[in-house]
Amino acid sequence: MTFSVHGLAVARGIAIGRAVLVASSRVDVAHYFITTDQVVGEIDRLKRAKEVVFQEVQRLQLALPKDAPTELAALLDVHLMLLQDELLAEGVAHWISERLYNAEWALTSQLEVVARQFDEMEDLYLRERKADLEQVVERVLRQLKGAPTGVPQPAVRRPGSQRQQDLLLEDTEDVPLVLVAHDLSPADMLQFKQSVFAGFVTDVGGKTSHTAIVARSLDIPAVVGARNASHWVKQDDWVIIDGDAGVMIVDPSPIVLAEYGFKQRQASLERERLSRLRLTPAVTLDGQKIELLANIEMPEDAASALAAGSVGVGLFRSEFLFMGRASHLPGEEEQYQAYRRAVEGMQGLPVTIRTVDIGADKPLDRNVRETVHLNPALGLRAIRWSLADPAMFMTQLRAILRAAVHGQVNLLIPMLAHGKEIRQTLALLARARAQLDAQGVAYGPLKVGAMIEIPAAALTVPMFLSYFDFLSIGTNDLIQYTLAIDRADEQVADLYDPLHPAILHLVANTIAHGQALDKPVSVCGEMAGDPSLTRLLLGMGLRSFSMHPTQILAVKQVVLRSDTTRLKPWAEKVLASDNPAELLASV
Numbered sequence: 325m326t327f328s329v330h331g332l333a334v335a336r337g338i339a340i341g342r343a344v345l346v347a348s349s350r351v352d353v354a355h356y357f358i359t360t361d362q363v364v365g366e367i368d369r370l371k372r373a374k375e376v377v378f379q380e381v382q383r384l385q386l387a388l389p390k391d392a393p394t395e396l397a398a399l400l401d402v403h404l405m406l407l408q409d410e411l412l413a414e415g416v417a418h419w420i421s422e423r424l425y426n427a428e429w430a431l432t433s434q435l436e437v438v439a440r441q442f443d444e445m446e447d448l449y450l451r452e453r454k455a456d457l458e459q460v461v462e463r464v465l466r467q468l469k470g471a472p473t474g475v476p477q478p479a480v481r482r483p484g485s486q487r488q489q490d491l492l493l494e495d496t497e498d499v500p501l502v503l504v505a506h507d508l509s510p511a512d513m514l515q516f517k518q519s520v521f522a523g524f525v526t527d528v529g530g531k532t533s534h535t536a537i538v539a540r541s542l543d544i545p546a547v548v549g550a551r552n553a554s555h556w557v558k559q560d561d562w563v564i565i566d567g568d569a570g571v572m573i574v575d576p577s578p579i580v581l582a583e584y585g586f587k588q589r590q591a592s593l594e595r596e597r598l599s600r601l602r603l604t605p606a607v608t609l610d611g612q613k614i615e616l617l618a619n620i621e622m623p624e625d626a627a628s629a630l631a632a633g634s635v636g637v638g639l640f641r642s643e644f645l646f647m648g649r650a651s652h653l654p655g656e657e658e659q660y661q662a663y664r665r666a667v668e669g670m671q672g673l674p675v676t677i678r679t680v681d682i683g684a685d686k687p688l689d690r691n692v693r694e695t696v697h698l699n700p701a702l703g704l705r706a707i708r709w710s711l712a713d714p715a716m717f718m719t720q721l722r723a724i725l726r727a728a729v730h731g732q733v734n735l736l737i738p739m740l741a742h743g744k745e746i747r748q749t750l751a752l753l754a755r756a757r758a759q760l761d762a763q764g765v766a767y768g769p770l771k772v773g774a775m776i777e778i779p780a781a782a783l784t785v786p787m788f789l790s791y792f793d794f795l796s797i798g799t800n801d802l803i804q805y806t807l808a809i810d811r812a813d814e815q816v817a818d819l820y821d822p823l824h825p826a827i828l829h830l831v832a833n834t835i836a837h838g839q840a841l842d843k844p845v846s847v848c849g850e851m852a853g854d855p856s857l858t859r860l861l862l863g864m865g866l867r868s869f870s871m872h873p874t875q876i877l878a879v880k881q882v883v884l885r886s887d888t889t890r891l892k893p894w895a896e897k898v899l900a901s902d903n904p905a906e907l908l909a910s911v
């Protein structure tokens with residue numbers, strides 16, 4: 325039966341494919357595809373983990389004191405039985421051999437299938453055994469995690485034998501896969517970066533949550549905040565993701581499929597048309613040169629930044645080098661090599677490296693989310709985290725200074741609000757230089773800039789300009805903190821409004837102060853990559869935009885058709901209005 329699930333549109337386009345469910349688990353589970361020659365080893369790995377757990381439970385049973393309640397022994401019996409359950413074992417082997425899922429993913433996928441069967445049982449006692457099954461699976465997952473054999477691989481293959489589909493695609497080897505999950509951390513998302521997935525849907529998340537931002541950088545259709553999507557969709561269901569409308573259609577009829585197939589072809593034609601603008605300089609009708617820069621997460625993204633025709637990197641979110649690591653943080657040499665790759669990758673174009681912005685919805689480790697922070701977005705995040713650990717911060721500063729030998733590097737500091745934070749940061753930068761001098765290690769010159777992403781910063785721009793060479797407006801956080809809404813919370817997503825007059829005033833005020841002192845100001849939040857806001861930002865005087873490489877050509881198209889002399893008075897009217905959205909449609 326066809327039904328649709330609505331969420332928030334985060335990355336444009338249409339994806340049609342079969343659902344791959346990533347079940348949530350209390351244990352941090354790696355999801356990756358194995359190769360066909362790893363199947364036997366993977367099934368074996370799982371068998372061994374189950375055996376270890378089996379022996380563990382047996383030992384527990386033997387060690388039970390004589391006066392232990394009889395239910396306890398019975399419960400352990402149930403666990404032993406479940407560990408030998410054929411349905412579970414066969415199902416898991418199926419996911420591994422047919423789908424080439426790694427053991428952990430196969431186990432959680434089969435848990436999902438069996439758990440649904442438990443849910444449907446009439447008998448209350450049997451229904452409640454689902455919790456036991458979950459516990460047993462969790463034990464096995466922990467065992468697998470402790471004794472991993474395979475290295476996570478990006479998902480790069482198609483399963484060998486697939487159920488034939490009589491839908492649009494006859495050849496199942498080419499059936500695209502669409503990932504459906506309750507939640508994915510930004511680090512998970514990054515792991516899927518080189519994957520085969522044609523689209524993503526998650527139950528939670530806001531439009532500018534970091535998971536959504538990474539999804540957008542993948543340039544594949546994505547919907548977040550789809551509430552119960554992962555509950556309603558089953559493994560293998562056919563789904564359509566409409567990334568423009570923020571909708572997922574499950575089990576579509578042939579007519580709906582044909583309609584979306586048509587839309588998909590239209591979109592690819594449009595992209596092809598836009599790609600012709602790649603080498604066209606971004607100059608407005610009245611001759612204003614506009615700088616279109618790229619936001620990147622990993623050094624390797626420099627290639628897509630160049631391919632999209634960007635004239636540099638305006639924001640390298642360095643925290644992605646720090647996330648999802650099992651143990652230690654990256655050291656100076658590792659960071660230096662990463663920054664150097666980004667700088668060299670940009671072939672002489674400038675690269676703005678932002679110091680680590682860990683915290684809020686970007687935990688260091690996925691499991692850290694289990695820690696209760698009352699208000700993570702207002703807590704020890706970004707520069708606050710860096711200043712709380714000067715040794716870690718200086719390691720990063722030294723690595724960036726050293727990378728500046730290889731090209732034009734700008735240093736960008738996130739989430740500053742206080743003068744004392746600015747002074748501490750600059751003092752640590754001076755100390756990092758002195759350390760390199762003392763060691764006789766070469767480093768290059770840096771322009772130093774601050775992100776304006778806290779209202780307090782946007783209201784004290786002159787102070788920031790007195791310390792920094794340039795400013796970059798982080799509208800994602802500026803909106804979150806000005807409007808007091810969590811950018812990652814889909815329940816308040818409708819209140820996340822870039823056109824709120826308060827936001828427009830803070831942005832315009834920052835640009836105007838920069839212009840007055842002739843210091844560069846750019847916008848690197850999602851507003852910069854939204855073509856429907858390009859004219860307004862141009863009218864406010866913005867001349868530097870940093871965005872996902874995927875957005876550059878669409879924004880360039882608007883730039884090429886704009887006349888800033890006409891946009892300036894119009895933007896002033898929009899700024900004076902209490903309903904800017906209405907006026908926006910009138911240009």
Ligand code: PEP
Nearest residue numbers: 777798799800801848849
């Ligand atoms: C922003 O806040 O607008 C920004 C660019 O930084 P991030 O999205 O990484 O918080």
Ligand code: MG
Nearest residue numbers: 777798800801
């Ligand atoms: Mg930010």
